[in-house]
Structure formats: structure tokens, C-alpha cells
Amino acid sequence: MQTYSLIFRTTVVICLFVLNFATLTNNYDFFDEQLEILFKNWLQDNDDHQYDSFDEYQRRMSIFKENYFKIQQFNKNYGLHGAVFDLNKFADQTEDEFRNKILMQSQTPPIHSALRYMKFPTVANVPNSFDWRDYGAVTPVKDQGAVGTCWAFSTVQNVEGQWFMKSKALAELSIEQIVDCDDMQNPDLGQADCGVHGGWPYLSFQYMMRQGGIESESTYPYCAGLKNSCKPCNAPGYNKTICGPPVPYCLIKDSCESASMMTGPLSAALNAEQLQFYHEGIFNPPVCNPKTLNHAVLLVGWGQE
Known part of the structure; x- marks a missing residue:
């Protein structure tokens, strides 16, 4: 049984x-x-x-x-x-495809002389929140497309902010000119501006100072990440003039806040490995190497939540 x-x-x-x-x-x-x-x-x-x-x-x-x-x-x-x-335009891409198409090749931050970094502190009373968009210093959000041109967007939008700080007028400048024409490089660090394959804002600033300016977006529109064809680098003239001392850098949060309040929106580099599907909110990834940079953005402000 x-x-x-x-x-x-x-x-x-x-x-x-x-x-x-x-x-x-x-x-x-x-x-x-x-x-x-x-x-x-x-x-x-x-x-x-x-x-x-x-x-x-x-x-x-x-x-x-x-x-x-x-x-x-x-x-x-x-x-x-x-x-x-959330699902977005990258939802049919693998992590490797997103990394290779959209992000830059991961690199360590450039090492500059201590004289190039902002002194801390430079602003006595930094507010808990601040946003340059509230002051009209930031042009509309743009889409780089399926190419690695974030560095050019970050550079040009920083300069747009500088132009606003000087003139109180907002002008959209040519990102495509930077992508097509910027051939700056730093052999000592093995870093260079390489069009749709990535680059560095600090080198782009040097390119613009060397050229004496940058075209407007309407004169030289962006096309690298779009389906329409691109014209070669044949800019006839420069309608904006830029010159000045070496670009200052900031390393820590408080000095970056002070630098932004003093000079406008900042060009910033970050590690964007886990941002493929980011939609909104505060994201503090548990695993992130800040010394491996592969994306460039515009820092328009800060806040608390």
C-alpha cells in the first residue's frame, strides 16, 4: 500500500x-x-x-x-x-550598440594644470536651487541623432550661454561646424576631436578661439545625426567672435555651482553607461566610475529633492 x-x-x-x-x-x-x-x-x-x-x-x-x-x-x-x-528611441538597441553609437569612447578626464581650475569658493551664498533656463540663457533641447556628437552639443550650448551672459540675447550657434571642422588634438593625453566618433569640449573651445568664432545654426545647420546629407566644411565666414584666457575647470560640486552662477551654463562630462532608458527623476547609480567619461552634456543648474 x-x-x-x-x-x-x-x-x-x-x-x-x-x-x-x-x-x-x-x-x-x-x-x-x-x-x-x-x-x-x-x-x-x-x-x-x-x-x-x-x-x-x-x-x-x-x-x-x-x-x-x-x-x-x-x-x-x-x-x-x-x-x-521608460521605452525610448534606443529601445531596439543593445547596450553595446548604445555605447558605440551614441556615447563616446570611455576615457579618463584630462589632467590640467592647477591654474586652470576654479578657486573655491567664489560665490558666498550659493542658493539651494538655480536654473539658467529660468533666465533665458539656454536654447531648446536638441537631438544628436544616432552618432557620437554630444561633445559638440555641450561645447556650443556652453558658448550660447556665454553669448547670452555678454549680450542678454540668445543665439543658436552651429554644432555642425564643430563636428565637421574641429580637428584639435592633445597628443600628450591621446585625446582628439573626431567628428561623429567623439571629442572633448576643452579642445573645441581652443578650436573656436583659433578660428575666431563660429557660424550660426541657420547658416550652418546640424545634419550629422540626421538622414539628410551634410555639406563639407566650407564655412565662408564667422559671424560670432570668441576670444579669452584658457577655459577654467571645476572639480567639485560647490565650485561648479559657483562657476555656473558666475559664468553661465557649464559644459560637463559624465559616465552615461546606465542612462540608455532614463526618463526622469534623480538617478544615483550604485555602480558608476566617475573617471570613465563617455558623454558630454550642459549643466544648466541644480536643486534639491
Whole structure:
């Protein structure tokens, strides 16, 4: 009797396992269909994503599904701290593709003479929050496209802020000129400005000072990350003049706040490895090497939350 009883229990367990597995499979198939619908809707919203073959379509959909689950996990891990991650234009790219197409090659920060860094402190009463957008010193947010030109955006938007500080007028300047024409390099550090493959704002400032200025956006519009063709570097003249001492740098938070209040929005470099699906909120990644920089942005202010 014991033997029959044992066999019976085993049979029940096997039956339950089969039923549960079938239920899980059905649920998975249903959810997989929902993700495919979500992918098709995403493609309609991102109509610039076109695939050359059905195999490529299938591969991108598979990557999209994997990224969907990554985003859910990111929100679970970091949502309590205010960061929100969501599907965006990079949702059909792997981490490696995002890193190679959008970000620059990871490099250590340039080492400059101590004379080049801002003295601390320079502003007595730094407020808890400040935003140069409230003062009209920042041009609209722009899209670099699927190329590594963030460094040029960061540089030019910093100069736009400098122009505003001087003239109280906001002018959009040519990012494409920097991408096409800037050939500055620092052989000692192995760093150079390389068009769509990345560059350094500190070198771009030197390029503009050497050239004596930069074109306007309307005269020399951005096209490197877009589908329309680009014209070569043949700027006929420069309608803005820039000259001055070596660009100052800041290393710590308080000195950067003071520098921003004194001089306007700042060009800044950061590690953006985990920002592929970032949407909004405060994100303080638990793993981040600040000495490995691969993205350049514009620091327009700060605040507390």
C-alpha cells in the first residue's frame, strides 16, 4: 500500500506540474503577443527606425523585448529613489550598440594644470536651487541623432550661454561646424576631436578661439545625426567672435555651482553607461566610475529633492 500511495502522490505532483507549466506557457505566449503589439506601436511612434530584412525586424523585436524587462527591473530597483526609466528611441538597441553609437569612447578626464581650475569658493551664498533656463540663457533641447556628437552639443550650448551672459540675447550657434571642422588634438593625453566618433569640449573651445568664432545654426545647420546629407566644411565666414584666457575647470560640486552662477551654463562630462532608458527623476547609480567619461552634456543648474 505504501508503494501505491507513493506512486499516487508522485502522479498528482507530475499532473500538477504539467498543468502549471501549461498555464505558465499560455500566459507567456499571451504576454509575448502583447509585447509584439507594443513593439509595433513603438515602431509607429519611431518611424525613422527601418529594418532591411524580416530577420533584422525579428532581431530588433527580440532586443526590444529584452529591454522591456530591463526597464521594469530598473524601475523596481531605483523607482523608490525617484528615477523613472521608460521605452525610448534606443529601445531596439543593445547596450553595446548604445555605447558605440551614441556615447563616446570611455576615457579618463584630462589632467590640467592647477591654474586652470576654479578657486573655491567664489560665490558666498550659493542658493539651494538655480536654473539658467529660468533666465533665458539656454536654447531648446536638441537631438544628436544616432552618432557620437554630444561633445559638440555641450561645447556650443556652453558658448550660447556665454553669448547670452555678454549680450542678454540668445543665439543658436552651429554644432555642425564643430563636428565637421574641429580637428584639435592633445597628443600628450591621446585625446582628439573626431567628428561623429567623439571629442572633448576643452579642445573645441581652443578650436573656436583659433578660428575666431563660429557660424550660426541657420547658416550652418546640424545634419550629422540626421538622414539628410551634410555639406563639407566650407564655412565662408564667422559671424560670432570668441576670444579669452584658457577655459577654467571645476572639480567639485560647490565650485561648479559657483562657476555656473558666475559664468553661465557649464559644459560637463559624465559616465552615461546606465542612462540608455532614463526618463526622469534623480538617478544615483550604485555602480558608476566617475573617471570613465563617455558623454558630454550642459549643466544648466541644480536643486534639491
